[in-house]
Amino acid sequence: MGRKLLLEHINVPGINTLEVYRKTGGYRAVEKAIKTMSTDEVVEEVKKSGLRGRGGAGFPTGMKWSFLAKPEGVARYLVCNADESEPGTFKDRYLMTNIPHALIEGMIVSSYALGANTSYIYVRGEMMPQIRILEKAIAEAKAAGFLGKNILGSGYDLELYVQPGGGAYICGEETALLESLEGKRGNPRIKPPFPAIAGLYGCPTVVNNVESIAAVVPIINDGGEEYAKIGIGRSTGTKLISASGNINKPGVYEIELGVSVEDFIYSEEYCGGIANGKRLKAVVAGGSSVPILPANLILNLVNGDKRLMSYESLSEGGFTTGTMLGSGGFVVLDEDQCIVRNTWNFSRFYHHESCGQCSPCREGTGWMEKVLHRLENGHGKMSDMDLLVDVSKKIEGNTICPLGDAAAWPVASAIRHFRDEFEWHVRNPTLAVKENFGLAHYADPLPELVS
């Protein structure tokens, strides 16, 4: 059994209340940090822990915190990004529903470390129940003296607010989130300046994912070095994975980074294997934005080693043979699933969610969706695959925010790895509407490397 840090007490009845959360050792981190540690010491612990952003990009959290500008007399803000809307990712919602105090506690400690007196939790608008849960938890924490003026007699003040979003995926991009929080249209800002210099209301701001902030609690409780012992290489600690798709036990799992992908899919502790005795065809390892990989490449690296659930191992091989850990939205596709349809579905999502600010993403996402729709419905042409790759290349890297990349990668990778399935769709237009391509050679062992 892997160690659990965030979900350790998930099954304790009443863990969503302050009383039970306190009994399981909750709010120790707040007491420890505010009473015994300076703000720099907290940042230092987080740096030592090697914690990397859990929202998708994997940027070291401690480093992000140390970049925060600290001009005299200017307010600083911590904003928690709870606008979780990536298809395939539902870990933050799970955490907020069941253990809201883990997030509140993390927010208090992190705000203290950054010197923020006002912090926000920006929650996706559709998550109304979670907003109510968080507001209740904040009221409890405030009544217990963990929030508000003069926390635990230390002289440190903190107000925590929950802000519901308007329900756009793009507001999960940090600068669009800040725009939305300011009450404007959620368009990503042009960077630089980065939020660490000029973020919310023009003040230095740190934007962190829910899970990153919750992970600060065990880091402060046990120390950064202890946290860094978990995991593998530069992927330290535990990670919540939202497992979905054709598996026996879909759900949110906390893994120690470094578990092999094979174990994660097939072991009883986690996903419990592919449902209905089918065979594995493909995996989207980190939410819809990351490249899709066929079974043989997701289980093994090109050199024959097992692929592990870690930032490095998943991205081994770059985009040619690798993918990304992303936000941990682990979508498993069995042999009955159609990659073309899946790609079209993702593409449709990005077309719908593009903010329309910059031209490559606004026009390109719609174009890709239309071509994929045509392919899926039996009107495709052989030249469409090259067209899609070309359009995705024209979008990738040329947009204001990473949504363009996120729209381009799944399409480009699907064609890279599953080109024969696309071609089969073009050659057999009537059959493709009725049947699926099946597993084909996608689970065959990888060829030996020729040195």
Add this chain to the structure above:
Amino acid sequence: MNILNFLKLSEKVKVTIDGMPVEVEPGTSILNAARQIGGDIVPPAMCYYSKLEGSGGKCRTCLVKVSKGSEKDPRPMPKLVASCRTNVMDGMEVQNITSPEVVEARRGIVEMLLINHPLDCPVCDQAGECHLQDLAYEHGAEATRYEFDRRTFDRIDIGDKIQLHMTRCILCYRCVFVADQITENRVHGILGRGDHAEISTYIEKAIDNDFSGNVIDVCPVGALTDKTFRFKNRVWFTKPVEAHRDCPTCSGKTTLWYKGEEVLRVTARKDEFGEVEEFICNTCRFDKKETKDWVIEGPKKVSRQSVINSNHYDQLQPAQVVKKNLELMEANKEQFERATKF
């Protein structure tokens, strides 16, 4: 004095664009530095407008490659950057037309801009002075690979003098910035998102402001047009003449577009990058369409490459107004000489 000059010079930063060095004030964008050099190396800009704060960064046509970040940090930037919103650093080296990557990316962006554009140039009032036309001609591909229905919208009247034809819009946001910054009340904005986003006056509420007509001038395409000029004539058949009048609201410096003796349209004066020099008021733009309202300064200098020049000056008879006005006659001497040849 020499020392002062020296100090002033030393504050400037040196940047090289396509191998051409230029010294500019710190805080200048790459695009503006390139404009100081001029010529072919100036990246095209469809959304950036130097007179509008906050504009730029959206159309992505001005992407350039920064092959050397600065003297202190010579690492190249990992992605192409929008030159209109990236400031120069001392020792920066930028590649625009010398980088195949940039040319390729720009070709892609032009294609993207055109896939939902109606390409109705033959009936569009902007044709001939359209930035998208120029851009597509210079940087685009010969044919499109887009085979689907194009996005269309209904035409909307913004007040009684301006028409919005969203189908042609490339969502550069310039008119939004004008509405925000030139006029007093924000009644203009964007509705919807993605490729269904549209410029709107919010439930078609008309802009009621003395300077609202400037949205026509800043529009790089034919999405916002002057209803007093719509379908009157093609711009290349009209003759631009610079003129001014005593206007209580604005500077009164304008360009009159003549056809014969008739003033078909009044616009603000534009510089070589297609940006207006000074915003003008609606009275000058829409209501003063008689020669007697204006003091004529002389014909507007039109680039030799412009369709306005190539079609008009060489083949058509000089306008009546030019024949009557001595100053204009002097300025159009070359034209008269050419006209007598025919």
